[in-house]
Amino acid sequence: MPQVCIGEKSDERAAVHELSIAESLLGILVEEARNHGIIRIRKVKLQIGELAAVVPESLAFCFELVSRDTIAQGSEIEVENVRIIAQCLRCDKSFEVEEQVFLCPECGGADIELISGRELCVSSIEGETGE
Ligand SMILES: [Zn+2]
Numbered sequence: 001m002p003q004v005c006i007g008e009k010s011d012e013r014a015a016v017h018e019l020s021i022a023e024s025l026l027g028i029l030v031e032e033a034r035n036h037g038i039i040r041i042r043k044v045k046l047q048i049g050e051l052a053a054v055v056p057e058s059l060a061f062c063f064e065l066v067s068r069d070t071i072a073q074g075s076e077i078e079v080e081n082v083r084i085i086a087q088c089l090r091c092d093k094s095f096e097v098e099e100q101v102f103l104c105p106e107c108g109g110a111d112i113e114l115i116s117g118r119e120l121c122v123s124s125i126e127g128e129t130g131e
Contacts, residue, residue: 003047004028005121018054021120022062028122029072038127041072049082049119075127084117 006024025046033041048054056079067073084097088104089111095104097117103110 003121003123004032005119018058019062019066021054022059022066025059025063025122026066026070026072029075029125030070032122032125033071033127036125037129038125039071039130041075041125041127043076043078043124043126044072044122045078045080045124047080047082047119047121047123049117050084051114051117052120054120071127080123082116082119085115086112086117087115088112 006021006028025044029041029044033039046059048056048059056077059079060077063072063077067075085094086097086102087094088106088109090109091104091107093104093106094115095106102112104112
């Protein structure tokens with residue numbers, strides 16, 4: 001399945017907390033499951049960027065609450081952390097951002113573009129199709 005991401009703009013996402021993320025996630029899952037003929041969701045894999053500021057434990061907790069009495073109730077949530085990768089706009093070097101230092105290690109430039117790290121995506125859904 002193609003990746004489905006929660007929230008298009010990063011600033012919108014920054015304002016939401018885990019409960020609203022869990023609600024959006026549930027909406028996406030139910031719709032995706034329907035599109036794929038899944039009647040009962042068992043396992044969900046998420047890709048969460050380190051900059052998305054999501055605590056996986058609280059997301060799992062909130063998801064458990066919002067998914068009650070839905071086809072996603074009791075599903076297992078697996079979180080894959082996505083590292084923060086940036087590219088320097090001055091020298092083109094791409095590098096991993098560590099400890100929130102957003103500077104190019106090659107030329108020291110601060111003009112950088114984020115390649116990854118803000119993701120909040122569903123990468124796969126497993127479940128029963130009822131066939
Ligand atoms: Zn550079």
